Amino acid sequence: MPSTTDPKSSPKKKDVPIRPDQGANDGAPKGRASKSNVGSQDVDGDVVDKEADPIRDGRETVWILGDQLNRHHGALKDRKPGDCRVLLVQSDAKISSKRWHRQRLHLVLSAMEHFAAELRVDGFEVDLRRAPTLRAGLAAHVDEFEVEQVVAMEPMSWSGRAMLTSAGVSLIANDQFTCDYEAFAGWAEGRKSLKLEDFYRWQRTRLDILMDNNDGDIQPAGGRWNFDHDNREPPPKDGRSWPAITEFELDDIDRAVLARMEAFAADAANSAELWGDGPRGRWPVTRSQALTRLDEFVAAGLAPFGAHEDAMLADEWKLAHSVLASSMNLGLLHPLEVVEAVEAAFRGGDAPINSVEGFIRQVIGWREYVWGLYWLWMPDYRHENQLDATRPVPPAFTGEATTEMACVSGVIDHVRENGFAHHIERLMVLGNLALTTGVNPWAMTEWMWASFVDGAEWVMLPNVIGMALHADGGAMATKPYASGGAYINKMSNYCNGCRFDPKKRTGDNACPFTTLYWDFLARNEDAFSGNHRMARQLAGMRRLKDLPEVRERAQTVLAALDAGEL
Ligand SMILES: Cc1cc2nc3c(=O)[nH]c(=O)nc-3n(C[C@H](O)[C@H](O)[C@H](O)COP(=O)(O)OP(=O)(O)OC[C@H]3O[C@@H](n4cnc5c(N)ncnc54)[C@H](O)[C@@H]3O)c2cc1C
Numbered sequence: 112m113p114s115t116t117d118p119k120s121s122p123k124k125k126d127v128p129i130r131p132d133q134g135a136n137d138g139a140p141k142g143r144a145s146k147s148n149v150g151s152q153d154v155d156g157d158v159v160d161k162e163a164d165p166i167r168d169g170r171e172t173v174w175i176l177g178d179q180l181n182r183h184h185g186a187l188k189d190r191k192p193g194d195c196r197v198l199l200v201q202s203d204a205k206i207s208s209k210r211w212h213r214q215r216l217h218l219v220l221s222a223m224e225h226f227a228a229e230l231r232v233d234g235f236e237v238d239l240r241r242a243p244t245l246r247a248g249l250a251a252h253v254d255e256f257e258v259e260q261v262v263a264m265e266p267m268s269w270s271g272r273a274m275l276t277s278a279g280v281s282l283i284a285n286d287q288f289t290c291d292y293e294a295f296a297g298w299a300e301g302r303k304s305l306k307l308e309d310f311y312r313w314q315r316t317r318l319d320i321l322m323d324n325n326d327g328d329i330q331p332a333g334g335r336w337n338f339d340h341d342n343r344e345p346p347p348k349d350g351r352s353w354p355a356i357t358e359f360e361l362d363d364i365d366r367a368v369l370a371r372m373e374a375f376a377a378d379a380a381n382s383a384e385l386w387g388d389g390p391r392g393r394w395p396v397t398r399s400q401a402l403t404r405l406d407e408f409v410a411a412g413l414a415p416f417g418a419h420e421d422a423m424l425a426d427e428w429k430l431a432h433s434v435l436a437s438s439m440n441l442g443l444l445h446p447l448e449v450v451e452a453v454e455a456a457f458r459g460g461d462a463p464i465n466s467v468e469g470f471i472r473q474v475i476g477w478r479e480y481v482w483g484l485y486w487l488w489m490p491d492y493r494h495e496n497q498l499d500a501t502r503p504v505p506p507a508f509t510g511e512a513t514t515e516m517a518c519v520s521g522v523i524d525h526v527r528e529n530g531f532a533h534h535i536e537r538l539m540v541l542g543n544l545a546l547t548t549g550v551n552p553w554a555m556t557e558w559m560w561a562s563f564v565d566g567a568e569w570v571m572l573p574n575v576i577g578m579a580l581h582a583d584g585g586a587m588a589t590k591p592y593a594s595g596g597a598y599i600n601k602m603s604n605y606c607n608g609c610r611f612d613p614k615k616r617t618g619d620n621a622c623p624f625t626t627l628y629w630d631f632l633a634r635n636e637d638a639f640s641g642n643h644r645m646a647r648q649l650a651g652m653r654r655l656k657d658l659p660e661v662r663e664r665a666q667t668v669l670a671a672l673d674a675g676e677l
């Protein structure tokens with residue numbers, strides 16, 4: 112078992128500088144490699160002369176990937192201007208690889224450019240280059256500057272890590288999470304099931320988050336680990352307003368990035384395609400903007416966050432959600448500083464325990480859990496499709512067709528306008544429809560990855576393949592998140608204005624979710640028959656007297672959905 116599995120060697124709160132003014136940070140990064148054991152190979156795999164000091168000679172490069180934009184973590188953590196050159200590569204192949212939402216692509220490119228500009232102001236020599244591929248960008252940089260040694264923090268993706276390793280880049284451990292994936296593997300070792308609740312309690316205890324210590328008696332704050340039952344309220348009917356967020360004015364860098372993106376996509380020589388509304392400053396592109404967003408959430412969003420966490424409203428795209436995921440996923444914020452700010456609000460009496468616990472559960476629980484599962488189960492996990500789902504992503508999702516399903520139409524409006532839908536809209540509307548219609552898991556992953564501002568493979572795969580589509584046979588979620596229209600009717604105001612009736616399963620105005628839910632159970636009866644958590648649902652399905660009519664209606668619904676005519 113690796114030494115990092117020892118909770119005592121896990122990251123502690125004090126290891127993470129909170130809002131440091133300068134990047135100065137002593138101590139080499141912990142983990143699989145450090146500066147002292149890198150540099151034995153150059154990017155072509157040749158052995159480098161150990162007598163040379165590439166740092167002093169200015170021939171060492173620190174490569175910063177687009178989701179590692181933090182001066183105080185990773186490969187820049189203990190670097191000063193003059194130590195090394197900094198490389199950032201924007202890959203044309205990556206831009207052409209998906210049909211990106213405009214705000215998603217803009218966020219990543221603009222955040223990279225802002226980070227490069229900030230480093231230059233700090234005195235670093237920065238090579239921000241565009242290249243046909245990441246590898247080509249690296250090679251061109253190495254040639255141009257006669258680089259002897261390239262160091263990077265471990266990439267967030269399996270393929271990225273393989274590519275950098277094969278290119279001879281020296282990797283230091285990824286410290287953008289509170290739980291290193293080797294520590295997670297140690298926690299998982301020997302367990303019969305990998306329950307989020309167990310992992311979350313382990314995290315709370317070892318990180319000392321939201322724990323009370325009364326003379327050595329250490330207990331969860333508020334006397335319970337879990338306040339979920341307080342956090343499932345339907346949407347309030349009082350017409351209240353929800354916390355506002357700053358929209359950051361687009362600057363010259365933002366505008367230049369947008370113009371370049373549009374020109375690139377318009378050039379027929381590139382296979383790039385964009386969709387969705389353009390950026391209007393909703394997504395932080397710098398650390399300072401991300402800190403503003405965090406402050407705003409703690410001040411106004413945190414208190415109402417918990418109770419209505421699962422509620423959906425047609426004309427409210429975020430309710431009290433933090434909209435911090437993109438900032439954490441790009442590295443602009445560290446998850447530990449986020450939960451510490453939230454805990455401080457609780458200790459100061461500014462937010463109730465159900466909201467604080469619910470939020471902290473999302474960040475040091477769910478977020479780190481899916482990060483650990485990704486590394487535990489890759490690369491095979493990417494290919495999971497245990498329900499043999501083959502349908503393409505419906506045209507109603509991609510914007511190629513409109514739909515009369517008010518919930519789907521409303522959620523897609525949110526995605527088009529903001530590159531964002533909150534968790535329950537992702538899971539119980541988009542995911543639920545994809546699950547019950549049988550959309551191919553990888554196709555769904557790719558679409559969501561390109562459509563959400565916070566998309567990334569490590570977080571998409573467990574959430575889409577495991578949680579939403581049950582394509583891993585229940586390895587992550589013991590029971591599929593399938594539901595009929597009743598759940599959406601209870602937790603949203605979408606059904607009020609819909610031409611379909613959530614209570615009906617047959618007939619022209621039957622809710623497609625309700626029809627498809629029963630059809631999904633019937634279609635997968637064999638697959639779920641051994642799952643005791645599905646026994647009640649299967650028994651209900653078997654009791655339906657009109658099951659043949661339901662299944663016939665399901666065929667009509669599926670055909671209409673495929674044709675973009677529902
Ligand atoms: C089908 C599906 C796809 C998803 N795709 C993504 C994705 O591409 N990127 C992404 O960051 N999250 C993804 N999530 C998780 C979650 O929906 C988003 O993190 C959240 O909606 C982002 O909004 P927020 O920042 O306002 O989060 P909040 O509701 O304010 O929650 C706080 C934070 O908790 C973390 N979090 C909560 N739930 C999860 C989870 N299940 N997995 C990982 N982190 C979680 C996020 O960092 C989030 O910022 C997905 C969930 C589902 C069901």
Ligand code: SF4
Pocket residue numbers: 516517518519595596597599600605606607609610611612613622623624625
């Ligand atoms: S009736 Fe069905 S399709 Fe219409 S909004 Fe409600 S759940 Fe969605």
